[in-house]
Amino acid sequence: MKLLTCPMNGPRNIDEFQSFGPVRARPDPNATADRDWSRHLFRAENRKGIVVEWWRHVPSNYFFLAERNLVSNEIIRTFDASELRDRA
Amino acid sequence: MPLRLLKYGLSRDYRVSGDIQATPELKPAYDVVIIGGGGHGLSCAHHLAKYHGIKSVAVLEKGYLAGGNTARNTTTIRSNYITPEGIAFYKEGVELFERLSQELDFNVMFSQRGQLTLAHTEATMRSFHMRAEMGKHMGTRTEVVDQKGVEELCPLLNMDYGGPLEILGGLWHADGGTARHDAVAWGYAAQASRRGVEIHQRTEVQGFEVTGDRVLAVRTNRGRVACGQVMIATGGMNYDVALMAGVELPIRCYPLQAMVTQPLKPWLDTLVSSVSLHTYLVQSSRGEVVIGGGSDPYQLYSTRSTLDMKEHLAEGAVHLFPFLQGVRLLRQWAGITDMTPDYSPIMGASPLANLWLDCGWGTWGFKATPVAGKRMAQTIAEGRVPDILKPFALERFDTFRLLNEMGATAASH
Numbered sequence: 001m002k003l004l005t006c007p008m009n010g011p012r013n014i015d016e017f018q019s020f021g022p023v024r025a026r027p028d029p030n031a032t033a034d035r036d037w038s039r040h041l042f043r044a045e046n047r048k049g050i051v052v053e054w055w056r057h058v059p060s061n062y063f064f065l066a067e068r069n070l071v072s073n074e075i076i077r078t079f080d081a082s083e084l085r086d087r088a
Numbered sequence: 089m090p091l092r093l094l095k096y097g098l099s100r101d102y103r104v105s106g107d108i109q110a111t112p113e114l115k116p117a118y119d120v121v122i123i124g125g126g127g128h129g130l131s132c133a134h135h136l137a138k139y140h141g142i143k144s145v146a147v148l149e150k151g152y153l154a155g156g157n158t159a160r161n162t163t164t165i166r167s168n169y170i171t172p173e174g175i176a177f178y179k180e181g182v183e184l185f186e187r188l189s190q191e192l193d194f195n196v197m198f199s200q201r202g203q204l205t206l207a208h209t210e211a212t213m214r215s216f217h218m219r220a221e222m223g224k225h226m227g228t229r230t231e232v233v234d235q236k237g238v239e240e241l242c243p244l245l246n247m248d249y250g251g252p253l254e255i256l257g258g259l260w261h262a263d264g265g266t267a268r269h270d271a272v273a274w275g276y277a278a279q280a281s282r283r284g285v286e287i288h289q290r291t292e293v294q295g296f297e298v299t300g301d302r303v304l305a306v307r308t309n310r311g312r313v314a315c316g317q318v319m320i321a322t323g324g325m326n327y328d329v330a331l332m333a334g335v336e337l338p339i340r341c342y343p344l345q346a347m348v349t350q351p352l353k354p355w356l357d358t359l360v361s362s363v364s365l366h367t368y369l370v371q372s373s374r375g376e377v378v379i380g381g382g383s384d385p386y387q388l389y390s391t392r393s394t395l396d397m398k399e400h401l402a403e404g405a406v407h408l409f410p411f412l413q414g415v416r417l418l419r420q421w422a423g424i425t426d427m428t429p430d431y432s433p434i435m436g437a438s439p440l441a442n443l444w445l446d447c448g449w450g451t452w453g454f455k456a457t458p459v460a461g462k463r464m465a466q467t468i469a470e471g472r473v474p475d476i477l478k479p480f481a482l483e484r485f486d487t488f489r490l491l492n493e494m495g496a497t498a499a500s501h
C-alpha cells in the first residue's frame with residue numbers, strides 16, 4: 001500500500017485520496033478564444049517529469065497539492081493550497 | 089527416415105523460412121514510415137502493401153514486435169458503443185475480425201461468444217436501453233436482457249437476489265468476442281513482411297526533422313530516415329512521440345492492469361463485465377480466466393502492478409463467481425494507456441501535412457487493430473481522410489465536437 005502524506009491528516013493509505021489532476025491556470029473567461037478554452041479543458045500536463053496536482057483526502061474532504069514524479073511515482077512533497085495562492 | 093517424407097523435405101517447393109525477416113539495414117528513405125510496431129502499425133503496413141501497392145514501408149519499433157499494449161490487452165472485441173460515429177467504426181472493426189483468419193492466412197482464434205454487461209442499478213439499466221437502441225439502429229446485435237435472460241446466458245453468475253449488488257439485467261451483445269492478440273499482430277507482420285514491408289525492431293524514434301509544415305525525416309538510434317509520409321502508432325507513448333514533432337495531443341497516460349488465473353476447465357463461455365464492480369472476465373482458450381477492470385486512479389508512466397488493483401479485481405471476480413475464491417493467480421501486469429478526454433481515439437490528420445495520427449487508443453484499441461490499419465492505410469495512400477474517420481479528427485477538441493464514449497468504455501474495454 002502506498003502512503004500519501006496529507007498536510008492536514010498526516011501519512012495515510014493512498015486509497016483514502018482522490019486525484020484531481022495537474023494544476024492549470026484558469027483562463028480569463030472574457031478574453032479567451034475558443035482554442036484556448038479547448039486547451040484549458042482538454043490538454044493537461046502529461047510530460048514524463050514532475051507534476052503539481054490537486055488531491056483530496058476523501059474522508060475529511062480536504063483539498064491540497066502534491067508534487068509527484070509521473071515516471072517513478074515518487075511523491076516529492078505535499079502542501080496546503082494557500083501556498084499556491086501566495087505564490088501567484 | 090521414410091523416403092516418402094524426405095521427398096517433401098528435399099522438394100524445391102519446400103522453403104525453410106521464418107515468418108518475419110530479421111531486422112535489415114535501415115535505408116536512407118522510405119515512402120511511408122510507421123512509428124510503432126504494435127498491432128496498429130503492423131495492420132496499417134499490411135493494408136498499405138496489400139491494397140494500395142505501397143511497398144516502400146518501414147515499421148520502426150523501439151522494442152520487440154507487439155510488446156506494447158498489444159501484448160498486454162485483454163482482447164475484448166465489441167461494437168456496443170453509444171455514439172453513431174463510434175458504433176459505425178467499431179462495427180466495421182468486428183466485421184474485419186470475422187474474416188481475419190482468412191485474410192491473414194493465420195488462425196487468430198477469433199471466438200465470437202458474445203459479451204454480457206451487467207447492471208446492478210436502475211441508472212445502468214437505462215443507459216443499457218439507450219445503447220441497445222443505438223446499436224440496433226446502427227445494425228449491430230445489442231439488446232437488453234432481464235434477470236432470467238442473464239441467468240440463461242451465464243448460469244454460474246451470483247445474481248445476489250435481494251443483496252446490495254443484485255443483478256437487475258444486462259446488455260447482451262452477440263457480436264462481441266475475443267481473439268488471440270499475438271496472433272493478430274504476428275499475422276499482420278508476416279503478411280506485411282512477405283510483401284516487402286521492412287520491420288525494424290530495436291529502432292527507436294528519438295526526434296523529427298520538421299521544415300515548415302512537413303516532416304522531412306525521423307531521427308532514430310540507428311540513424312536518420314527520410315520519409316514521404318509518417319504515421320504515429322506508439323500506444324502509450326503517443327503523447328511523447330507526437331510532442332517530439334511539436335504536436336501536443338489531448339492525452340493523459342494512466343496505467344491499466346489485468347491478471348489471469350491458473351487454467352481451469354471451460355466454464356465461462358461469454359465475456360462478462362460488471363459496470364458497478366469495475367471488473368470483467370473472459371476465459372482464454374487455454375482455460376485461464378483473464379480478469380480486468382478500470383484504469384489506475386491517477387496519471388502515471390509506470391507499468392508496475394499494484395496490490396490495490398489485485399485486491400480490487402479479486403473482490404469483483406469472487407463476488408460474481410464465488411467458486412473462484414480458491415483459484416490461484418498466475419500473473420498480473422500493466423500497460424500505459426493514452427487516454428483521451430472523450431474515450432474516443434484520435435485518427436487522421438495532424439497540424440503537419442505528412443504526419444498522420446493513429447493515437448488515443450487508451451484502453452479500447454485492440455478491437456480496432458484491423459479497421460484502424462485499413463482506414464489509416466487508405467488515408468495515407470489517398471492523402472485524404474475517409475468519411476468514417478472524420479469524426480475522430482484531432483480538431484474535434486477545438487470545435488467542441490467530442491465523441492463521448494466514457495459510459496460505454498470504462499467498465500469493459
Ligand SMILES: Cc1cc2nc3c(=O)[nH]c(=O)nc-3n(C[C@H](O)[C@H](O)[C@H](O)COP(=O)(O)OP(=O)(O)OC[C@H]3O[C@@H](n4cnc5c(N)ncnc54)[C@H](O)[C@@H]3O)c2cc1C
Binds near residue numbers: 154421
Ligand atoms: C491491461 C490492458 C487491457 C486492455 N484491454 C483491451 C481490450 O480488452 N480490448 C481492446 O480493444 N483494447 C484493450 N486495451 C487497449 C489496447 O491494448 C491498445 O489500445 C492497443 O493494443 C493499441 O495498439 P497499438 O498498436 O496502437 O499500440 P501498442 O501495441 O502499444 O504498440 C505501440 C508500439 O510502439 C512502440 N514505441 C513506443 N515509442 C516508440 C518510439 N519512440 N519509437 C519506436 N517505437 C515506439 C512500443 O514499443 C510499442 O510496441 C487494453 C490495454 C491494456 C494495457
